Amino acid sequence: MKLSLTEIAEKKRRGEKLVMVTAYDHPSAVLAEEAGVDLVLVGDSAADNVLGYDSTVPVTIDELLVLVRAVARGAERAIVVGDLPFGSFQVSSEEAVRTAVRFVKEGGADVVKLEGAGRALERVQAIVGAGIPVMGHVGLTPQSATQLGGYRAQGRTAEKARRVLADARALEAAGCFALVLEAVPAAVAARITEAVSIPTIGIGAGSACDGQVLVWHDVLGLSDRPPARFVKRYAELRGEIREALERFAADVRAGTFPGDEHTYAIPDEELEAFLAGS
Numbered sequence: 001m002k003l004s005l006t007e008i009a010e011k012k013r014r015g016e017k018l019v020m021v022t023a024y025d026h027p028s029a030v031l032a033e034e035a036g037v038d039l040v041l042v043g044d045s046a047a048d049n050v051l052g053y054d055s056t057v058p059v060t061i062d063e064l065l066v067l068v069r070a071v072a073r074g075a076e077r078a079i080v081v082g083d084l085p086f087g088s089f090q091v092s093s094e095e096a097v098r099t100a101v102r103f104v105k106e107g108g109a110d111v112v113k114l115e116g117a118g119r120a121l122e123r124v125q126a127i128v129g130a131g132i133p134v135m136g137h138v139g140l141t142p143q144s145a146t147q148l149g150g151y152r153a154q155g156r157t158a159e160k161a162r163r164v165l166a167d168a169r170a171l172e173a174a175g176c177f178a179l180v181l182e183a184v185p186a187a188v189a190a191r192i193t194e195a196v197s198i199p200t201i202g203i204g205a206g207s208a209c210d211g212q213v214l215v216w217h218d219v220l221g222l223s224d225r226p227p228a229r230f231v232k233r234y235a236e237l238r239g240e241i242r243e244a245l246e247r248f249a250a251d252v253r254a255g256t257f258p259g260d261e262h263t264y265a266i267p268d269e270e271l272e273a274f275l276a277g278s
C-alpha cells in the first residue's frame, strides 16, 4: 500500500521522523523499500552521481524520466518524488505543469520536487492546481549554486536566515506538502520546522527537522568525491565493489573462473556425435 500524504503530514504531528533517500534505478528502489524508507527521491543529483555530469544543471527531463520509471516500478509503499531539473519549470507555469505531468504520467512519480522560492512560488501553485503534490526545496539549491556563491551553507546571518524562513513560509502558503532544507544552520532549520506546519526534510540542516534525506552514493560510500560535512556514510561499498571486480579480473586472467559449477554439461554421446560431425 502506498503511503499517503496524509500519513506523511500525520508523522510530523506525531513527532515521527521521516526518512528519504535518493535512488536512481530499480534495484536501489527495491532496497530502499525493503529498508522501510518513506520517500524515495529521484534527484537531479543523478546528474553527477550516475550520469557523469559535473553539476546538476545539464541533466534533462528525458534522462531523468528513464530513472523515475525504473524507481517507480520498485517502490510500492514509499512515495516516489521526481525532481524537476533545471530549465524544466523556470520559463513559465505552463511549462512547469507540463513537466510535472510528464513526471507523473510517463515516469510514475507520485509527487514532484522543485528548487527555490520567489518566482518558483507561482510554479508551485500552478502544479498543485493541476493536482500534482509538490515538495519545495530551500537553503542551498544546487541548481542555482552559481547565484548563491557556490555550494555553501545558506542562512548564516540573521537577515539571510529570515529570508530562508520567509521562503519556507511562502512555499507552504503556495501549497507544498513538504520542504527540503539543505545546508542551513541547525538552529535556523529548527525555527523553520517550528514555524511551518508541513514536514521539513533536512540535509545538512540538523536533527530538529521532521525528517532527513541523504544521497544514495553518499550514504553507501559509493562516491569517489570527498563527502560534504553533512554526509554520514553507513557503508564503504566503493572499496568493496572495486575489490570484487579486481578478484573477478584476477580469476579470469588466472583461468580459475568459470569453474565446473558455473558451466553447462552435455551428455557424452551428444558430445561425441557433435565432435564427430563437426
Ligand code: KIV
Binding pocket: 022, 041, 042, 043, 044, 045, 046, 083, 137, 180, 182, 203, 213, 215
Ligand atoms: O537531487 C537531490 O539529490 C536533492 C537532495 C540533495 C535533496 O535534491
